Each structure stands twice: as structure tokens, then as C-alpha cells.
Amino acid sequence: MSAPSPLVRRTAWCAIPIAAALALSGCTQAEVAAPADTSASSAAGAGVAPEEVAVSGKVTETVGPNGATGVGTDHLVLSDADIAQLRNGNFSAALLLQTNSAWADAVTKGARERLDQLGIRLSATSNSAYSAADQANAVRTVLADKPSAILAWPINPAELAPSLRQAAQAGSKLAFISNIPDGFQHGTDYVGVVGDDLYGMGKVTADGLASAIGGSGDIGFIYFSANAYVVNQRDAAFRTAIENDYPNIHIVAKQGFSDPSQVFEVARTMLLQNPSIKAIYAPWSEPAAGVIQALNTANRNDVYVGTMDLSNTVALSLAQGGAVRALAIDDPYGIGAAMANEVGLALLGKEVPAYVQVGAMSVTKDNLLQAYSDYYRSEPDPQVVAAVNQ
CATH class of the missing domain: 3.40.50.2300 (Response regulator)
Structure with a gap:
């Protein structure tokens, strides 16, 4: 495991060789910093600030970002032939999360294990401690290794958009948890989003x-x-x-x-x-x-x-x-596995639903x-x- 990159100031950053694949989740415990942007769009109204959504918005059904209809993870199907093709493809992926927690560790485990089954090498992971600037630096850092895919939990959609657009233009398939960078279009700039009911x-x-x-x-x-x-x-x-x-x-x-x-x-x-x-x-x-x-x-x-x-x-x-x-x-392990399936399908040129959701459990x-x-x-x-x- 490499030392923290000087380009990523508070990011817990690791380059992950194949032999160290079990050491993926949460490189260090970092401080929690406040995300700065407050210009969310939501099911309660496009362009409505998060504060207004929470205090006065009415949410009576699940609607994904950009109004996407949620479908279950069973819509992400890879056949044995698909998996064989991926395993012969020499593909790689980076996983960029916001924080180190039990939930994030479960997402990482789900993504790591499913990527391994698909033969997609997980080359790097980062924890940005809720700093959009650090996550943007992490994106630029992983691009040096030309990953086939990036699985990301975007913090600040506005601030992250330039670096993630650079990744998309470089050919990386992008799958997200929860948020979409500003101005991104499904099927063009990113392959899909995974979130909750x-x-x-x-x-x-x-x-x-x-x-x-x-x-x-x-x-x-x-x-x-x-x-x-x-x-x-x-x-x-x-x-x-x-x-x-x-x-x-x-x-x-x-x-x-x-x-x-x-x-x-x-x-x-x-x-x-x-x-x-x-x-x-x-x-x-x-x-x-x-x-x-x-x-x-x-x-x-x-x-x-x-x-x-x-x-x-x-x-x-x-x-x-x-x-x-x-x-x-929700099912954080399932979220990680679903993101891996999304990029696997995308790398094969197959369609991916705009919003895939896992269920809620009491x-x-x-x-x-x-x-x-x-x-x-x-x-x-x-x-x-x-x-x-x-």
C-alpha cells in the first residue's frame, strides 16, 4: 500500500496491487469536512436547495436523480459469456468514496468482490473525508493509470463535474452512488446511479x-x-x-x-x-x-x-x-456489487438503467x-x- 499522495490533501489514498486486494476499505480515519454546495435538484422540484427539500418538500415515492425511475438490482444481468469476455479484457477500476464508515466499508467489499468475479482489477481506492476538492484531486490522480472505469460517490456535483467529465472524455466508464455531477447525461457521460428506495x-x-x-x-x-x-x-x-x-x-x-x-x-x-x-x-x-x-x-x-x-x-x-x-x-454491499455490474455491462457496450435501487429494511x-x-x-x-x- 502506497503512502498518501501529496496531491490529495486529506484523502486517505491507496494504490491497490492485486496481492493487496483485501486491504481496500478505509485506508485511514479522516476528519469530516462540510460539503459546500447547496444547489441540489430533487423530486421535490428541480433546482430546489437541499434545505428547502428537507423542510418543505413532499416526497411520497422514490424518484432518482434527474427524475429517473428506480429499478431493482436484478435488472443488472451478466451472463457467463459476458463474464468470460470481461475476464479476458484486462480492465481496471478505481473506487472513490466520501468517508470511512461501516457503510462505506460494506460498499467497498461489495464492489471489490464483484469486480474480482468479473475479472476487473481494482487498481485504487480513496476516502475524501467529505472534501470535494480532495475527491476531485483523487479523480485526476487515478486518471494517470487510465482506469477502464471509475466507481464514485460524488460529494459536490458542481465542483466535481470538471474532473469527472475529464475522466469520461478519457474513456472511463463512470458509475455513481446517489449523486450525479452537474450537467451529466445518462448514457453519454455516465453509465448509471445506484441508491436507495x-x-x-x-x-x-x-x-x-x-x-x-x-x-x-x-x-x-x-x-x-x-x-x-x-x-x-x-x-x-x-x-x-x-x-x-x-x-x-x-x-x-x-x-x-x-x-x-x-x-x-x-x-x-x-x-x-x-x-x-x-x-x-x-x-x-x-x-x-x-x-x-x-x-x-x-x-x-x-x-x-x-x-x-x-x-x-x-x-x-x-x-x-x-x-x-x-x-x-439499505444494502451497502449490494450497492457496491451493483456498481461493479453497471460498469461491467457498460464495458461490454450493453445498456444500463439510469437508477438502480436497493430496498429499505427495518x-x-x-x-x-x-x-x-x-x-x-x-x-x-x-x-x-x-x-x-x-
């Missing part, structure tokens, strides 16, 4: 949190105010489900954040200003950890948390009967360990296992 994720979390507080009461809503199409849609889907389906639940406080490290103070202030709150929604596991910390600091064990995606902190809280009472997950103490096994393909922390088995 966005409404399903929000609805599952809303139903779980509503059940936890008995269907009535005041709640807080902490949402992501930076440009991340999938997160913005999931936030709006949660709020829409609460407003449409639970008339006795009232969102009495709404606050956005662009950096997960801000969420502890956001939640602490929200609790001080709204002592009637019975639950708080946080978009995913990192900000949820900040909410849990704020609840512990305030000694508010009567306030519950609803969130999405697994982490040790969230899983332990759920297993112990702590603050986390509603948890929705996680409880009873199915928590199975969720790790089936969707994250990893072993949970021993503390989590012990809590589940108590």
Missing part, C-alpha cells in the same frame, strides 16, 4: 419512531443541509411520512447541518429550547451519534432517536434498549445480527453481540 427509508424510520413514542408527541427534525441527493430525499421522506400519517405527532424543531460534528451542539440546543421533545430524527449514523451524546449529556433517557444506517454506536444503543428505537438500513434487536451478516457482510462489535444475546 428513498421513500422507503424515510417511511420505515418514521413508522418506527412513531411507534416508539406511542403515535403522539413532539419531535425534533435534524436534517442534512448540504447537497446529497439521496440524503436530502430521505430526510424529506421521513418528514412527509410523519406529517401525512401521524397527525398527533408534531415536528416542533427543525435544524440543518452540513458537518456531522455539528450535530451534538444542534441536538443539545434543540433539547434546551424544546424540553417537550420525545424523539429526534437524525439522517444517518454519524449525526445520530451526536444526538445520542447530547441526550447522555442532558440525562434525557426519555428521548428516543430515529436514524438510518448501521454503526457500532447506533447498533449498541439499539441492542441495549437505549435511545435508538427506529433504524432503517432493523430491531431481533434482526440486528442478521442485518450485519446479510447487508454489511461484517461481524458486529463484540459488545453489540453481547447486548443482543442478553
Whole structure:
């Protein structure tokens, strides 16, 4: 594994030879920096800022970026003959992610294992620590090796567009998680996008949190105010489900954040200003950890948390009967494998759907360990296992 590239300032960067293929996920733990762009387009209206989507947009069904209709991963079919052709093609791919987490590690594992089955060498991976500038540098760096494909989780669509367009013009097949760079067209500039059943994720979390507080009461809503199409849609889907389906639940406080490290103070202030709150929604596991910390600091064990995606902190809280009472997950391993299938099809000149989605699943103490096994393909922390088995 090579040392961090001087061109990628905070990026955890690795060149991955074939012999080191098992060392792909998360080269280092980097700090979390705020994405800068806030000009998302969404199902709630093209050109609507993420903040407006979260606070007032109505999301009642899943619509992919640029209005694409989502289809299942079963639409990405490679025959034995296709795989044999790929294995004889001497193709390579780079994987560029935003952060190091259990979710990102599962995506990496899914992509790595499926690329290996397809005979596509994974030549490099990076973790840009939520920095669009670092991810743009990572794109330019991997282009020196002329990868056949790039699998990317774009951070800031506007800032990344020039470097990714350069990659597309150089002949790399581009597959994305969640976001599309500004101005990119399906089938011309990129092969496809993989994401969630966005409404399903929000609805599952809303139903779980509503059940936890008995269907009535005041709640807080902490949402992501930076440009991340999938997160913005999931936030709006949660709020829409609460407003449409639970008339006795009232969102009495709404606050956005662009950096997960801000969420502890956001939640602490929200609790001080709204002592009637019975639950708080946080978009995913990192900000949820900040909410849990704020609840512990305030000694508010009567306030519950609803969130999405697994982490040790969230899983332990759920297993112990702590603050986390509603948890929705997708299939990150399946997302990584689907991206690999997309570029495999594209390298063979075959059509790829514009938006491929994985399903939403409700996680409880009873199915928590199975969720790790089936969707994250990893072993949970021993503390989590012990809590589940108590």
C-alpha cells in the first residue's frame, strides 16, 4: 500500500496491487469536512436547495436523480459469456468514496468482490473525508493509470463535474452512488446511479419512531443541509411520512447541518429550547451519534432517536434498549456489487438503467445480527453481540 499522495490533501489514498486486494476499505480515519454546495435538484422540484427539500418538500415515492425511475438490482444481468469476455479484457477500476464508515466499508467489499468475479482489477481506492476538492484531486490522480472505469460517490456535483467529465472524455466508464455531477447525461457521460428506495427509508424510520413514542408527541427534525441527493430525499421522506400519517405527532424543531460534528451542539440546543421533545430524527449514523451524546449529556433517557444506517454506536444503543428505537438500513454491499455490474455491462457496450435501487429494511434487536451478516457482510462489535444475546 502506497503512502498518501501529496496531491490529495486529506484523502486517505491507496494504490491497490492485486496481492493487496483485501486491504481496500478505509485506508485511514479522516476528519469530516462540510460539503459546500447547496444547489441540489430533487423530486421535490428541480433546482430546489437541499434545505428547502428537507423542510418543505413532499416526497411520497422514490424518484432518482434527474427524475429517473428506480429499478431493482436484478435488472443488472451478466451472463457467463459476458463474464468470460470481461475476464479476458484486462480492465481496471478505481473506487472513490466520501468517508470511512461501516457503510462505506460494506460498499467497498461489495464492489471489490464483484469486480474480482468479473475479472476487473481494482487498481485504487480513496476516502475524501467529505472534501470535494480532495475527491476531485483523487479523480485526476487515478486518471494517470487510465482506469477502464471509475466507481464514485460524488460529494459536490458542481465542483466535481470538471474532473469527472475529464475522466469520461478519457474513456472511463463512470458509475455513481446517489449523486450525479452537474450537467451529466445518462448514457453519454455516465453509465448509471445506484441508491436507495428513498421513500422507503424515510417511511420505515418514521413508522418506527412513531411507534416508539406511542403515535403522539413532539419531535425534533435534524436534517442534512448540504447537497446529497439521496440524503436530502430521505430526510424529506421521513418528514412527509410523519406529517401525512401521524397527525398527533408534531415536528416542533427543525435544524440543518452540513458537518456531522455539528450535530451534538444542534441536538443539545434543540433539547434546551424544546424540553417537550420525545424523539429526534437524525439522517444517518454519524449525526445520530451526536444526538445520542447530547441526550447522555442532558440525562434525557426519555428521548428516543430515529436514524438510518448501521454503526457500532447506533447498533449498541439499539441492542441495549437505549435511545435508538427506529433504524432503517439499505444494502451497502449490494450497492457496491451493483456498481461493479453497471460498469461491467457498460464495458461490454450493453445498456444500463439510469437508477438502480436497493430496498429499505427495518432493523430491531431481533434482526440486528442478521442485518450485519446479510447487508454489511461484517461481524458486529463484540459488545453489540453481547447486548443482543442478553
